[in-house]
Amino acid sequence: MFNELLKERLLDAHLEFFRKDKKKFLIHRILYAVIVAMLYAMVIMVIKMPIWLIGFPAAFFIGWKFAYLKLLSTKKNIDIKNSFLFPQFLQSFIALLPSSGNVYQTLKATLNYTPDPLDKELIKLIQKIENGNDRNAYLAFADYIGSSEAYMVMNMIYQFSEQGVEKESIQELERYIQNLQENKVDELIQHKMNASDKFGLFPILISLFLVIGFAGVIFMHYMTNVTDALNTMPK
Structure with missing residues (x-):
């Protein structure tokens, strides 16, 4: 995803997937970039370290990429969800097929057991079949799922x-x-095991950060006292 975030080769495809207008998306990108850059500048002014203004272009770039990052994250979540919903959809389809009589009626019956967001794409498939039973309609549904198993x-x-x-x-x-x-x-x-491992690291890292920070504060405190003592010693 990081490589795509930098190169944006699939930007048009993602905009089409979410039915987003390219001009409106561009406006959102500019707004994000300006907001992040202004916040960065405000922080620099507060801490009174103008030398860090050299990072202003980087802050603008991060804000510019944020809108696309949000788009990529949403698409990834949908793909993950659909990858688990698709087998459930197929199980419902197989269970209803003997009683429904044909594929079209089975798909309509399966719609009642198909959750969002897959149900919206299933409705499109049913509507396309009503206009003509074309292979491309089925493959378009598989393309939405995005796996080789779905095509098969x-x-x-x-x-x-x-x-x-x-x-x-x-x-x-x-x-x-x-x-x-x-x-x-x-x-x-x-996936859940990996997520648990990742979340388990956060308390450790936070604790380590607090310990190091506390040790740093104590060290600076004693160093200040030592420096003051040295400065007050007679020469």
Whole structure:
């Protein structure tokens, strides 16, 4: 993400994904940059160290990048959420397929069990199918999920819609979905473990910072006393 933050090669794609106007986004970037730069300048004036004004361009640059960083973070959170919602969506689809009769009706029934934000994209898929059962509609849904597994599964579902549903094909899809769900559960467990490790470091770092700061204050206090004592000694 850091590399993309610097180069911004996918800026247009992200703006299109969030349906953001490019001019409005530019205005937001300028506002963030000005605010951060002004806050930086105010801090420099308060501490009365004008030499640090040399960092003013860096503060402006950080503010300029902040809007895109926020966009990237939001997109990453959506992608992570969808990666876990997609297997759940598939499980609902498989469970409802025998009783719904066909792919279109099953997708409509699955909508009731699909949470946000995936439900909005599912509505788009259903609307596209109503205008014509095109493979690209299914692949567009897979593109929103953004994984190779999604492309494979949605292509299989499209085949169901065109050629009918066979028992062997459903069983194959069920096995694939089961493996996908297990992998996502393992990934979620690992993600939470990593998050716990990271959060566990914060108290240690804070404690270390406080200890070092306290030691530094004591050291400066005694050094001041020693300096004063040396200055008052007769020469």
